[in-house]
Amino acid sequence: MNKNKIKASKILLFLVASLFLITFIFAQDETPEYNVCCEKTENGAWCQNTLEENCLNSVDPETGKPYRKTPTSCEATSFCKLGCCIDTEEGLCMENTPLRVCEENKGTWVDDSQCIVPQCNLGCCLIGDQASFVTLTRCKRLSNIYGLETNFRNDILNEKSCIMLAYRQDRGACVYEVDGERTCKIMTRGECLESTKEKSENQTSETEFFKNYLCSADDLATNCGPTKETICVEGKFEVYFKDSCGNPANIYDANKIYSKDPSYWQKIVQKQESCGYGKPNTNSKTCGNCEYLLGSICKEGEAAYGDHICHDINCHNTENGNDYRNGESWCVYQGETGNGADPVGSRHFRHVCVHGEETIEPCADFRNEVCISEEFGSAYGNFQEAACRVNRWSDCIDQIERYDCENKDLRDCYWMTGAHYEAAGEGKIGESSDEGDDEFFDDVFNKEEDYARYVKENSEGILAGGGICLPNVPPGFEFWNSEGKAKSICSLGNSKQVVIFEEDIFGSKSCVENCEVLEQNWVNNMNKLCISLGDCGNHVNFIGRYTDKGVYVKDNGKKRLGEEPSEEDEEEEDVEWEEFE
Structure with missing residues (x-):
């Protein structure tokens, strides 16, 4: 009987196992193939x-x-x-x-x-009395969110140690006895534990730590009591009440002296829960909740109680007439700047407001550096920052496309329309022809496009039309140095133009090709181009004195603008026309 039961059980087990296997196989067949x-x-x-x-x-x-x-x-x-x-x-x-x-x-x-x-890489980020085991970038982000300074410890290698570190950062009252008298100091839990190991000969008891308590708290029964005196605390910006043992209490509030509000002297009150939070409270006689980011810090001054107030450290009536917050920086220029307008001899400067003082930092001379600034928003309003940066002008003239010219990620240039740079063609002004000009004109100039071709092939330097890429802030030159770069750079602005006239049977001449270069607007554009290359052209210097010896214009041998350059002034710009009739 037992054998039959065992046999039946085996058969049943086999059937169940077979059923499970068959079901599993069928289930596999129904699963789609992810291909x-x-x-x-x-x-x-x-x-x-x-x-x-x-x-x-x-x-x-x-x-x-x-x-x-x-x-x-x-x-x-x-x-x-x-x-x-x-x-x-x-x-x-x-x-x-x-x-x-x-x-x-x-x-x-x-x-x-x-x-x-x-x-x-992870480390311990301490944010107030809290801690988080995160990356440095995350720590900076969290500190910014809560408006606190970044305190990142990369020597803490695990989360448990990080939490313990935060535990030791708890702030409160460290109570102990000296010669039988119960006294107190405000410190962190870690500092209090260390003081137990290093207790003085007069200390007659172990230390006890009370998180978030003030030494003046009635429950602690120490010899430290409330006063109406105030102090500035190292590493902090606010004005604090001081207890009779010299410990800092809560932030100064004239309405919170002990006789008016005893509860204010029991436990630590956070900054955001104190008087005037989010305001600078500058020169306030009743509130010492200074705000460094808004331009106020603790300093001696007349108050309702004590001798400290929130002192103004912003900058007022600066050189440019504007007010700036502590830590802000801004650019100052010696005249117009950008689009080639910087005066000869000018320089860029970075000004900084540091604790109420306006300091001046010059950028590199000869405009080798330019001052740039940016304004960005913060929890305390807009904030301006400036910096001196290398002037990236050297490859502007090489750019032939406007997009490349105005690529601010690579260079500091601007695009000027109405002129372009092109090397001289094979036939240059002044070259002789075996057939003579008259025969050349008779044989070749029978179509309007031939006029344009001849002008293009025989004009050189800066030509009319199109566009040209120029330094946004022109570089300065050591003009007194004969071996300097002034001559080679300024000469890039030279231009020799061919203008074609036709004469009718009455002897009257009329311009038919490249006529725009005869207009005063062309001369003005050429001068703007010259001053954009560097300390070239007719322009004012940084003290406002104008020079007209930077451009010389000669029209078919006749002077139109400026004095003809001497050998000493060879580097100055030369614009010349030659007419063919």
Whole structure:
């Protein structure tokens, strides 16, 4: 009987196992075969191993090409390869992120799926009395959010140690006995623990730490009591009450002396919960909640109680007549700047407001550096910053396309229309012809396009029409140095033009080709071009004195503008016309 039961059990077990196996095999057969990697699917998912019919076939607006798909796993592709995606703005590192997904979210992708890269190194970020084990970039972001200074410890290697460090940063009352009298100091928990190890001979008890308590708290029963005196605390900007033991209490508030509000002397009150939060409270006699970012710090002064107030450290009535906040910087120029307008001998300067004093920092001389500034928003309003940067003018004249000329990422140039630079053609002004000019005109100049061709081939230097790329801030020259670069650079503005006239049967002449160079507007444009190249052309200097010896214009041998340059003035610009009738 027992044998039959055992046999029946075995048969039943076999049937169940067989049924399970068959069901499993059938289930496998019903599973679709994922045969391709789709860069993007119809339902908007990125980098999916799926059926080809699920792939999105439209054009990627980022690349202008169709979304990719390939008959392999996504891990084996270049566009969906797994790596580390770094959010440089938030300071976050995301492991095992496909390249395309990272690019779509404006992240920086690194070929390391585990994010073992310097940008993702973790450390302890201390934010007030809190701590977080994050990257340095993330720590800066968090500090900015909470309006606190960045305190990042890269020597802390794990989260547990980071939390313990924050625990030791707790601030409060450290109570102990000296010669039998109960006294107190305000410090961190860590400092209080250390003082236990190093207690003095007069200390007759172990230290006790009370988080967030003031030494004047009634519950602690110490010999430290409230006063009406105030102090400035090293490393802080606010005015603080001082207890009878010399410890800082809470931020000074004339309405919170002990007789008016005893509760203000029991526990630490945070800055944001104190009087006048978010304001500079400059010169206030009743509130000491100074705000450094708005331009106020603790300093001696007359107040309702104590001898300290929030002192104004912003800059007023500066050189340019404007007011600036502490830490702001701005640019000052010696005349117009940009579009080639900087005066001869001028220089750029960076001015900085430092604790109420306006300091001046010159940029490199000869305009080898330019001053640039930018205004950005902050939690405390707009803030301006300026910096001296290298003047990237040297390859402006080489740019022939406006887009390249105005590419601010590469160079500091501007585009001027109405003139262009072109090397002289084979036939130059003044060259003789075996046939003579008259025969050349008779044989060749029978069509209007031949006039234009002749002008183009025989004019040289700066020509009319088109556009030219010039330094936005012209460089300065050591004009007294005969071996300097003034002559070679200014000579780039030289121009010799051919103007063609026709004479009718009555002997009257009329201009038929390149006539615009006879107009005063052309002369003005040529002078603007000259001064844009550097300290060339007719222009004012930085003290307002004008010189008219920088451009010499001669029309068919007759002077039209300026004095003919002497040998000493060879580097000055020369614009010359020659007429053919």
